């Protein structure tokens with residue numbers, strides 16, 4: 001997704017549902033960093049912010065996708081803490097992602 005100044009995939013799959021990721025307009029987002037629309041299965045990100053902020057917003061909105069899909073009713077603070085934890089975990093422990101990918105390959 002070049003509009004955001006960073007190469008973010010423009011879609012993802014969660015629990016059998018296809019989601020879109022796209023830049024939001026200032027009319028859609030105002031000052032918000034991002035938005036997660038369950039009805040539209042779309043994550044909007046605000047391109048007006050620096051790359052690091054957009055990445056944080058991306059994972060924040062992905063956690064919203066999880067909690068909305070699973071009816072978890074998390075608070076904004078809980079969503080934000082989970083997003084920060086996920087980013088930290090993946091960066092610090094990429095070998096755990098490899099475990100899941102290997103497991104998936106073994107299943108096929």
Ligand SMILES: [Zn+2]
Pocket residue numbers: 060064076079
């Ligand atoms: Zn939020």
